[in-house]
Amino acid sequence: MALDHAATTGAIADVAATPADRMKPVRLWLYAVAAMIVLMVVVGGATRLTESGLSITEWQPVTGALPPLSEEAWQSEFEKYRQIPQYQQINRGMSLEQFKYIFWWEWGHRLLGRLIGFVFLLPFLFFLWRGLIDRALGVKLGGLFVLGGLQGAVGWWMVASGLVNRVEVSQYRLATHLTLACLILAATVAVAVSLKPLAARQAVPQWLRGYSRLLLGIVVLQIFLGGLVAGLDAGLTYTTWPLMDGHMVPPVQNLLLLQPAWRNFFENALTVQFDHRLVAYLLLALAIGNWLSARRVHGAVAKRALLILALVCTQAFLGIVTLINQVPIDIALAHQFGATIVLIAATVNVVRIHQSA
Template sequence: MALDHLAVPAAGAGVAQATTDRLKPVRIWLYAVAALIVLMVVVGGATRLTESGLSITEWKPVTGTLPPLSEQAWQAEFDKYRQIPQYQQINRGMSLAEFKYIFWWEWGHRLLGRLIGFVFLLPFLFFLWRGLVDRALGWKLGGLFVLGGMQGAVGWWMVASGLVNRVDVSQYRLATHLTLACIILAATMAVAVSLKPVRAARPAPDWLRGYARLLFAVVLIQIFLGGLVAGLDAGLTYTTWPLMDGHLVPPVENLLVQQPVWRNFFENVLTVQFNHRLVAYVLLALALGHYLSARRVGGAPRRRALLILALVVAQAFLGIMTLIHQVPIDIALAHQFGATLVLIAATVHLVRLRQGA
């Protein structure tokens, strides 16, 4: 996903904007939307870690806004949950009070998604009415709104995978849901940053922009792999570091035990966790190499590259702590939050390089 072409004016185009910042309200609004998306990702992580995601067994985009308002309504929701495999095989005997705990997590997650939709749509229509959004920007913002709607549908597609013949959701669908959320976050930030006036545009070297694009792509790949790890509960299986089941690199026959071979990369717990570790090392090396390269350019690119490197190091540390402490919810959520910070920093850096800032 080439964010430097998504919403960014060519280097030098921002100079004309330097004397005015009429789009500042639009930019602040998009930053607020991005902050809500980050919160949504973290709450989604909490919903998964508390195993709450299957507590609401129906998708009601409108009527589902209200929670049960009577004991009879609560019992009806509980009875629906008791029909699915997760209750029958794992949570049999759960009390209504225990059900309410997981229900509130999932309901809050869905409510936050609806809130983001309103926070996006209403100001968007207002800015259109006031003439602050031209045709080109309008198409980009409209595209973001469509992606948000798709994310809601993908979320239900994910939940539906755990209602029949499974006690949890498909790791394929969970990873897709998480990655799409992060793509929307990155795209929102790219549009917002591109609206910021540039006072002294200086085109960045092509090689540095290419390096930044590579870094951004690997961050997204790592987030997808993290979704697979979460979906398989792979972080609870091999909880030592740097060795994994007694090996720095597990034996190939264990990594590729399933047939056809490609399934190991998505369904073999050992392979999925090893790939997540391996790409973390690659990302750390790329962040370091990118910073050393940006030092040759100096200025703001060097400072942003240093920030990315620091965030990647912190994220790696949180990943190791999450693993060796067997996924405690506080550290695990900090790790998920850290992933959004790395993504935001990589996105801002890529866009600003395109602007020449």
């Protein structure tokens, strides 16, 4: 009788230990990594807004984890900063205490990047050892780790652009750094969400699956354009809405002022900000269309579409408030945080819709 009871209990335990349940620790770990990446993006935004990104003039992946620990070490770091154009042309006369303020922002940003690497790698190795990660998942997660390492190199590539002949980093490199961070975030979320099967499948039209991918792609494009706006300080110019420089659509000769014409889309503050506005309107229209279409499907698909629409509306509002108030750091960081939340929602939507296929 006791044996029968034990066997029954074991059978129940085996049924309860479904693959989805077994993968819960992996999912939670990936969600934690994703949260840290969101924090990294926000801290990166603060580093940019406080003009702190060039305060550390060397890339030391290992020894750089320690901050200056003596007065001599602080003076050495400060002296290195004094050699670059940003100090000589903008911050000449800065005190050591003022330097420490910008130094701590950049050091914290780099330290957080290192912590993300450890938080990713150590559990990854543990889950491999426990057999929770199969070959296919291992390849995906290994790819994410490689991308994380690449992101560190891209970050230094960005910083290096501002150490010679410039007082700030290249907007091309800044936008690349931000976009790669967000792609890593989206990929991390996508893998985590895919590890939990849908409780119930819904019939989703094929075209709505394509629409979800389009929506996600436009979100990524808008983030890239936001990086260009930040890199050019374009948010500090043309700070009215809905008019821009007194026009709904600025004169073409001003939008295409630079030659060759393609440079305007990356180097002309007017054109870059105008593009960012246009894509915001496009994203809002797509979110509305997604919601109207998803209402026909009902259920979770419709709920996700409504959430995405609400998030996009909130993000648009934050963008406008950031602009007309000339980029106050608190609202600007809320806007950057909002971009990551919209990206996460759009990513979850794509994964869940394709799981319904």
